[in-house]
Amino acid sequence: MDSIILQILNGLDKGSAYALIALGLTLIFGTLGVVNFAHGALFMIGAFCSVTLQRILNLSYETIDATQTDFLGNPLKVKTPYLESWFGPEMGSSIIEWSVPLAILFAIPVMIGIGFIMERGLIKHFYKRPHADQILVTFGLAIVLQEIVKYYFGANPIQTPAPEALSGIAQLTSTIVYPVWRIVYFCFSLLIIGAVFAFLQFTTFGMVVRAGMADRETVGLLGIDIDRKFTIMFGIAAAVAGLAGVMYGPINAPNYHMGMDFLVLSFVVVVVGGMGSLPGAVLAGFLLGILESFASMEQVITLIPGINQIIIYLVAIVILLTRPRGLMGRKGVME
Amino acid sequence: MGILEIKDVGKRFGGLKALSDVNLSVQENTCHAIIGPNGAGKSTLLNCLVGKLIPDTGSVMFQGQSVLGRSPHEINQMGISRVFQTPEIFGDLTVFENMMIPLFAKRDGAYRLHAIESVSNERTLIEEAEKMLEEVNMLDKRHMHSASMSRGDKRRLEMAMCLVQEPKLLLLDEPTAGMARADTNNTIDLLKQIKDERDITIAIIEHDMHVVFSLADRITVLAQGTPLVEDAPENIKGHPKVQEAYLGEAH
Amino acid sequence: MLGLDKKDSTLLLIVVALTMLAPFILNPFPTESGLAQFNAGYPDLMQRFVIFGIFAIGFNILFGLTGYLSFGHAAFLGIGSYSAVWMFKLLSMNIIPAILLSVVIAGIFALVIGFVSLRRTGIYFSILTLAFAQMSFALAYSVLTPLTNGETGLQLTLNDPRILGISQTADGSIPVTNLFGLEMRGAFDLVVGPWSFTFSAGYYVCAVVMLLAFYMSIRIFRSPFGLMLRAIKSNQQRLNYTGLNPKPYTLAAFVISGMYAGLAGGLMAAMDPLAGAERMQWTASGEVVLMTILGGAGTLIGPVLGAGMIKYFENIFSKINDNVLHSWFSFMPDGLEDSVVFIIHPFVGKGWHLTLGIIFMLVVTFLPGGLVEGGQRIARLFRRKKTVEPKSAKTEPAE
Ligand SMILES: Nc1ncnc2c1ncn2[C@@H]1O[C@H](COP(=O)(O)OP(=O)(O)O)[C@@H](O)[C@H]1O
Ligand SMILES: [Mg+2]
Numbered sequence: 001m002d003s004i005i006l007q008i009l010n011g012l013d014k015g016s017a018y019a020l021i022a023l024g025l026t027l028i029f030g031t032l033g034v035v036n037f038a039h040g041a042l043f044m045i046g047a048f049c050s051v052t053l054q055r056i057l058n059l060s061y062e063t064i065d066a067t068q069t070d071f072l073g074n075p076l077k078v079k080t081p082y083l084e085s086w087f088g089p090e091m092g093s094s095i096i097e098w099s100v101p102l103a104i105l106f107a108i109p110v111m112i113g114i115g116f117i118m119e120r121g122l123i124k125h126f127y128k129r130p131h132a133d134q135i136l137v138t139f140g141l142a143i144v145l146q147e148i149v150k151y152y153f154g155a156n157p158i159q160t161p162a163p164e165a166l167s168g169i170a171q172l173t174s175t176i177v178y179p180v181w182r183i184v185y186f187c188f189s190l191l192i193i194g195a196v197f198a199f200l201q202f203t204t205f206g207m208v209v210r211a212g213m214a215d216r217e218t219v220g221l222l223g224i225d226i227d228r229k230f231t232i233m234f235g236i237a238a239a240v241a242g243l244a245g246v247m248y249g250p251i252n253a254p255n256y257h258m259g260m261d262f263l264v265l266s267f268v269v270v271v272v273g274g275m276g277s278l279p280g281a282v283l284a285g286f287l288l289g290i291l292e293s294f295a296s297m298e299q300v301i302t303l304i305p306g307i308n309q310i311i312i313y314l315v316a317i318v319i320l321l322t323r324p325r326g327l328m329g330r331k332g333v334m335e
Numbered sequence: 336m337g338i339l340e341i342k343d344v345g346k347r348f349g350g351l352k353a354l355s356d357v358n359l360s361v362q363e364n365t366c367h368a369i370i371g372p373n374g375a376g377k378s379t380l381l382n383c384l385v386g387k388l389i390p391d392t393g394s395v396m397f398q399g400q401s402v403l404g405r406s407p408h409e410i411n412q413m414g415i416s417r418v419f420q421t422p423e424i425f426g427d428l429t430v431f432e433n434m435m436i437p438l439f440a441k442r443d444g445a446y447r448l449h450a451i452e453s454v455s456n457e458r459t460l461i462e463e464a465e466k467m468l469e470e471v472n473m474l475d476k477r478h479m480h481s482a483s484m485s486r487g488d489k490r491r492l493e494m495a496m497c498l499v500q501e502p503k504l505l506l507l508d509e510p511t512a513g514m515a516r517a518d519t520n521n522t523i524d525l526l527k528q529i530k531d532e533r534d535i536t537i538a539i540i541e542h543d544m545h546v547v548f549s550l551a552d553r554i555t556v557l558a559q560g561t562p563l564v565e566d567a568p569e570n571i572k573g574h575p576k577v578q579e580a581y582l583g584e585a586h
Numbered sequence: 587m588l589g590l591d592k593k594d595s596t597l598l599l600i601v602v603a604l605t606m607l608a609p610f611i612l613n614p615f616p617t618e619s620g621l622a623q624f625n626a627g628y629p630d631l632m633q634r635f636v637i638f639g640i641f642a643i644g645f646n647i648l649f650g651l652t653g654y655l656s657f658g659h660a661a662f663l664g665i666g667s668y669s670a671v672w673m674f675k676l677l678s679m680n681i682i683p684a685i686l687l688s689v690v691i692a693g694i695f696a697l698v699i700g701f702v703s704l705r706r707t708g709i710y711f712s713i714l715t716l717a718f719a720q721m722s723f724a725l726a727y728s729v730l731t732p733l734t735n736g737e738t739g740l741q742l743t744l745n746d747p748r749i750l751g752i753s754q755t756a757d758g759s760i761p762v763t764n765l766f767g768l769e770m771r772g773a774f775d776l777v778v779g780p781w782s783f784t785f786s787a788g789y790y791v792c793a794v795v796m797l798l799a800f801y802m803s804i805r806i807f808r809s810p811f812g813l814m815l816r817a818i819k820s821n822q823q824r825l826n827y828t829g830l831n832p833k834p835y836t837l838a839a840f841v842i843s844g845m846y847a848g849l850a851g852g853l854m855a856a857m858d859p860l861a862g863a864e865r866m867q868w869t870a871s872g873e874v875v876l877m878t879i880l881g882g883a884g885t886l887i888g889p890v891l892g893a894g895m896i897k898y899f900e901n902i903f904s905k906i907n908d909n910v911l912h913s914w915f916s917f918m919p920d921g922l923e924d925s926v927v928f929i930i931h932p933f934v935g936k937g938w939h940l941t942l943g944i945i946f947m948l949v950v951t952f953l954p955g956g957l958v959e960g961g962q963r964i965a966r967l968f969r970r971k972k973t974v975e976p977k978s979a980k981t982e983p984a985e
Contacts, residue, residue, distance in 0.1 A: 035709055125951065131709050132655045136879060137950040139872065143943035151932050151940065264716060264868055271713050306729030313717035313724075320706055320714055385827060411829035423827070427820035428813075436817050439810050440829040448838055449810040453589060457810070496828065 002175050007293045009172075013182040013251055015289020016189035017043075020244035021266040022273060022281035023193060024237035030213040030276045031233045034123055035131050037138040040263030041145040042111065042238050046245025047254035048149055049110055050103035050160050057083055057096045098163045100249055107246045108239055115238025119231050142259065150256040160249035167250065181250050188247050192240060193282055199236075200278075209233055213276070268316040274329025284327055288312050336399070338363040338536050339384070339504060344393035346379055346560075353379045354390065354560045361504075366530060366537040368547045368568075371557035372580060377540045378420055380557070381506050385417050386410045397504065408445050414503035418510050420540075422489035426482030430473060430492055433481050434464035437500045467499040470525060487514040494522070498529060507539040511546055523549050548572075556580060594804050597886060601800060605793040608632055609783045616780035620913065626902050629773055629786030633857050634897050636789070636796040637850050642877040642889030643796075643803050644846020648839050649875070650884035651807070651815035655712050657871050658699070658719030662692040662844040664726065664866030666851025668733065671740045671861045678750040679761045681770065681791070681856040685849065692848020693841055700840035704833065707822075719868055726863035739862030763856050765791055770857055788857045795853060796890075799846060804886055806842070815839050816884075847874075876942070880949055882956030891957050899938045906934040 021043055028036045060079040068076040084092030095102070122141065126134045161167065162181040170180045200206035212226050245254070252258065269288055273280030294300060295311040319326060337360035346354040353376045361367045369377050382388040384395060386407040395402050402410050416437075425433050438460045443449070455461075468474045471491045476484065481492060494510055511519040523546055529535060530550075541547045547554065547568070554571045556563040558580040564571070571577055587595040604611065613627030626632070645659055666688035673684035703714040726734040734740055742760045745753050755761050763770045770788035777783075806812050814835045817825050825832050855861055864870070873896065881892025911927040911934065918926060933941045953959050 122947075122951075132653065132712075133950060133954070135655065135709070135712065136875070137947055139875075140943050140947035140950060144940060144947065147937060147940035147943060148932075151937060260869065264720060267713055268717060271710065275709075306725055309724035309728050310721045313721045316717050317702070317714060320710055321702065324706060324710065406831075407826040408829050408831045411827055417827055419827075423821060423824040425817050425820040425824060428816060432813060432816075435810075435813060436825070436830070437828045439814070443810075445829060445831040446834045448834075450812075450838075450842075451805050451809060453591075453805070453808045454810055454813055455591065455808070500829070 002173075003297070006176055006178075007297060008290050009176075009178050009182070010296075011290030011293030012186045012286070013289075014292065015286040016186050017244050017248055017262065017285075018266060018269045018289050019282045019285025020189050020192060021241055021262055022269040022285045023196060023278060024240040024244075025266055025270050026273070026276060026278050026281040027196075027233055027237040027240070029270070030278070031209060031230045032119075032123065032127065034126060035134045035138070036123070037135050037263065038118070038141040038145065039138075039237075039241055040259030040261070040266065041142040042114070042241035042259070043245040043248075043262055044146065044149065044254070044256065044259030045114065046107055046111060046242030047160070047249050047258060048153060048245075049107035049242060050100045050246045050249050051153060051158050051254055053103040053106045054096075054099040054160055057081065057099050057102075061085075094163075100160055100162055100246065103246045104243060107242045111239040111242030112235040114242075115235035116231060118238070119234040123234065124227075124231075142263070146256050146259060153256065155256060157253035157255040159253045162250035185247050185251065189244065192243060196236070196240060197278070205229065205232075265312060268312055272316050272319050272326055274326030277326065277328040280326055280328030288315065291315065337361045338398055339538070340394075340396040341380075341384075342394045342396075344380070344383060344390045344395065346376075346383060346388060346390045352560055354383070356561055357393070357557075359555060359562060359565070361536060361538055362553075363536055364530075364534055365552040366526075366539060366550045368551035368554045369538065369540050369557055370542070370544075370547060370554060371563075375557045375580075376560040377557055378508055379560075381417060381508055381538075381540065384410075384506060385415060411440070411500075411502075412445055415506065416497035416500050416502035416504075417506040418490070418493050418497055418508060420508040420512070422486065422493050424481050424489055424493050424496070428481060429477065430468070430479050430481050430484075431464060431477040433492055433496060434468060434477075434499060435460060437496045438463055441500050463499060467495050470498075471495045472521065487518050490514060491518065491522070494525075501533065502535065504536045504538065507537065507541075509540055509542060511541065511543055519543065519546065522546075526550055588801070590804060590808070594808065594886075598797075598801060598804065601887070601890070602797055605636065605797060608635075608793070609785055609789070613781065613783050617782045618780055623905050624902055626898060627784060629784055629789050630857075631897065631901050632786065632789045633792050633853075634901075635894050636792045637853050637857070638874075638877065638893040638897055639890040640796050640799045640853065641847055641850035641874050642881070642893040643799055644843040644850070645874045646843075646878050646883060646885075646889040647803060647806060647815075647846070648843035649878060650889070651812060651819060652836055652839050653819035654704070654707070654836060654840070655875070656703075656715040656840070656843075657712050657868055657875065658703075658715035658717075659843065659847050659874055660868070660870035661699075661719040661722040661866045662696055662847035663851035663854070663870070664722070664861065664863065665695050666692045666848030667855045667861035667865055668726075668740055668851075669848070670852040670855035671742070671859055672733075674742060674748075674763065674855070674859050675746040676749060678748060679763050680750075681763050681765050681852075684763075684856060685795075685852040688848045688852030688855070689845050690848075692851065693845040696841045696844025696848075697837070700837050700844065704836050704840060716868055716871075719866060719871055723863055723866040723868070726866060734861070734863060737863070739860050741860045763859055792853055792857065795849070799849065800886075800890065807886060811835065811838070876946055880946060880956055882958030885955065885958040888956050888958040895957070896942065899942055903941070904935055904938045908935075 021039060024042070025036060025039050028034055028039070058081050060081045062077050062079055065076045065078045070076050081092060081096060083095055086092065087095065118141070122137065126137060162184075166180050166184055168180050169177050170183060172178050200210055208226070209229055212229065269284045270281055272288065273282070273284030291311055292308065296308040301308060339359075339361040341357055341359040344354055344357040345352070357380060369380070371377055379388065383390045384402065386402065386405055386409070389403060397413060397415060400413065402413070402415070425436065435454060435457070442460065465474060465477070468477055471494065473488065473491060473495065476488065481489065484492070490510060490513065494507070497505060511522055514522065526537065527550065530537065537550070539547070539550065551568050553565065554568055555565040556571065556574075556577050563576050563580055564574055566574070587598075590598060609627050609632070611627075612632060613625045615621040615625050641659075641663060645656070649655055669688040669691040670684035673687045677683055699715070699718045703711055703718065706714055727736055744758070744760060747753070752761060765787075768787050770791065773784050773786040775782055775784050814825070814830065818832045818836060822832050851861075851865070877892035877896050878889045879892070880895060881890065882888025908927060908931060911930055912923065915923045915926050931937070949956055955962070
């Protein structure tokens with residue numbers, strides 16, 4: 001029993017990331033009708049937002065401490081972050097320590113901005129082009145974005161640790177322990193998912209967008225400027241992917257190709273959930289995350305070797321062949 | 336027994352009854368026109384004949400064989416060709432290439448792998464294609480990229496593609512819509528000539544009454560998914576029910 | 587000539603001339619000059635040009651003609667490589683049986699994967715191929731280790747039980763791959779004044795195979811089968827109502843392009859007898875997509891050009907470092923020189939991927955016909971003749 005609960009828990013953090021990325025992909029696909037292969041890159045950029053903030057917060061000046069010497073006998077240079085000199089050592093260092101959660105505030109405007117630029121500058125020219133062209137151009141964009149990040153941040157993963165207070169191990173029951181940050185990540189993703197759904201459900205803006213997702217032409221005929229709303233949706237989808245990336249840093253150190261790694265799986269998630277279905281994307285994200293974690297259990301692997309590596313793809317193939325609309329897909333979308 | 340027997344066919348789209356209790360018999364080597372206001376279900380009926388839709392109820396027999404449940408290419412190979420309401424041609428290909436494809440389908444059946452031979456060596460087929468293009472006055476356009484042609488030309492091309500297959504039953508969905516008057520008259524002449532020369536049955540949907548009365552041997556009026564009357568053309572003209580159906584639409 | 591019309595014959599002859607003279611064409615700089623590092627005429631790279639050319643020619647038969655975008659073709663290349671290495675291990679170091687086996691095995695896999703994937707169209711088809719390829723990749727790394735040797739990759743060893751051949755040579759080393767005795771590694775250098783040109787047996791074997799593959803693809807393009815494939819891309823609905831069943835045609839195209847990929851994989855192993863799973867990763871499949879589209883999908887020569895361009899970027903363009911840049915712009919005043927170098931720096935050398943990505947985006951956006959269309963447009967500008975609108979690939983993809 002414990003091991004089952006543990007596997008479910010283990011699946012949640014990956015599942016949360018899949019769900020968030022797939023949610024954004026579906027928002028873009030459902031509203032704009034665009035298949036966005038650059039969405040993984042947005043997730044990656046989000047993660048590098050927290051790297052950037054961490055670097056900014058760590059900006060330091062150098063002083064020479066004459067009382068100490070390094071191993072060559074020269075006087076030791078000491079770096080003090082400006083933050084520590086402004087807010088005092090304690091306050092300053094704890095701000096630095098909390099750079100990952102703080103990066104949420106930093107990432108939101110950055111990601112929305114990137115989303116706007118992407119949509120206005122590139123994607124909007126591809127609304128009427130075939131899906132294959134959309135896949136190709138966004139695939140190219142993903143390469144460009146990841147190379148830019150690689151140019152500035154290098155090819156090696158960069159650690160973005162969670163704050164001390166959130167980085168321990170939680171004793172959930174007498175027998176189950178679980179990293180605190182993963183719990184945080186799961187709650188955070190629920191919060192974001194909830195916020196997106198509430199936004200679509202309870203605001204007029206959301207209502208129009210939902211109507212647009214169901215029937216773009218009719219809404220256009222009502223004289224509502226649906227294009228601008230969709231641009232904003234693209235920004236929001238970018239922010240969702242970015243936030244998923246920001247908070248994922250402490251689980252897996254950000255590197256420039258993490259987006260491509262997640263992209264393939266996220267597409268599989270979207271297809272399993274049903275192209276264009278938001279609840280489907282979220283459900284499939286968590287389900288597949290948990291399924292993957294079950295498939296990694298010792299007992300399962302000895303039974304069917306290698307199953308943990310292929311389970312998601314296998315599920316996707318079976319679903320695509322038997323239920324082309326996915327778990328919760330609507331009729332007529334992409335058929 | 337007609338060559339095409341439609342019995343009790345019904346089709347719903349959600350709550351909408353697009354077709355109900357359609358009974359229709361088309362006699363061999365005649366031209367049967369189906370007329371009716373927009374949205375009457377005429378195109379839907381044709382869709383049920385070529386395998387695009389499967390009716391909810393009823394049966395469709397062609398030469399004594401059921402077409403229901405067969406895929407579109409099988410139905411075509413049985414001898415039914417269709418011209419669509421919006422022209423369906425191979426837009427990326429040239430006019431000539433468009434003509435070659437039905438010829439290959441006629442000669443080789445639904446599938447045959449000719450991966451090494453060159454299309455340009457198929458002398459007999461090329462001659463057939465050119466002869467047909469000549470008949471529809473398009474030989475001069477044979478090298479044109481077909482997507483760049485006018486709507487009328489696309490229609491003529493599509494009709495030529497169907498005719499060159501020498502189908503037993505030709506289904507035409509508003510074949511002259513969007514054509515200039517002269518082209519419409521040419522089309523009428525062509526269809527008349529084909530009717531005289533070959534063993535062919537034609538079912539035509541048309542709004543242009545000039546076309547209908549020039550070609551049709553029998554006319555069925557469809558309204559709200561059900562046949563209203565079926566009769567010879569001269570009896571249809573002043574038929575009160577027909578007037579009602581069309582006038583009813585105007586309100 | 588050979589059943590081709592005049593235009594195609596000319597194209598084939600040009601390609602023959604270019605591939606046969608490649609050792610000269612690719613080595614334009616004297617050995618001692620500073621630009622010698624931009625010579626691309628060394629056997630390893632020349633082999634890669636033509637092998638990836640084959641891969642892209644095959645991919646183009648599927649994507650260029652039918653519009654079905656596969657994101658999993660690298661799997662067939664990887665399978666081809668593994669099959670070939672096994673043939674070297676078990677049967678003989680002659681490359682013929684190895685290459686034959688790689689084509690056959692890749693073809694069988696393509697048949698199975700294609701049969702399943704082609705039940706869906708559009709993006710679903712792409713995702714299915716992606717899923718199959720990623721599965722093959724993951725399995726090659728894990729469960730199939732006895733067949734693939736996992737992360738290390740499959741290699742020849744000194745005690746392979748080679749039936750038609752020896753396990754080791756007299757001096758105790760691993761025998762080399764050959765074509766009836768002609769060693770693939772064999773090469774001779776021709777020195778003309780300050781220039782040096784390398785003629786490698788392996789390259790010429792690959793080049794001949796590539797020419798055959800190219801010739802086959804011309805025949806396919808001009809055949810009724812090729813016409814059907816283009817019709818599938820253009821309007822599958824019309825094809826159905828014209829009495830044709832698109833499924834077997836698309837499947838045949840898928841299998842043929844899978845066999846081309848297997849051939850490329852087999853040749854790769856024939857030149858350098860090892861095979862690793864990374865050849866099957868989806869990014870490797872993405873690469874052949876890039877090649878085909880960059881060069882011009884649906885054109886005959888495009889994929890070869892695209893493959894050549896990407897391999898050139900990867901191997902030569904990537905060598906442009908700051909020193910080289912400084913020497914190029916040294917005629918400028920110092921400050922200007924530095925800032926020009928600073929601006930160009932991210933795009934060259936290790937940043938070649940960035941340039942490639944940008945070029946690719948520009949091509950997809952503005953030149954759907956790829957480099958070939960670009961070339962045609964330029965040619966037309968020069969001719970200044972009034973011609974009919976170019977055929978552009980603005981049609982619905984097969985969905
Ligand atoms: N695929 C479909 N889904 C839903 N409704 C349809 C579909 N095809 C046709 N209809 C509806 O069925 C009715 C009949 O359409 P149609 O056969 O095209 O009429 P006609 O060709 O006589 O003008 C119309 O109300 C139309 O909106
Ligand atoms: Mg109609």
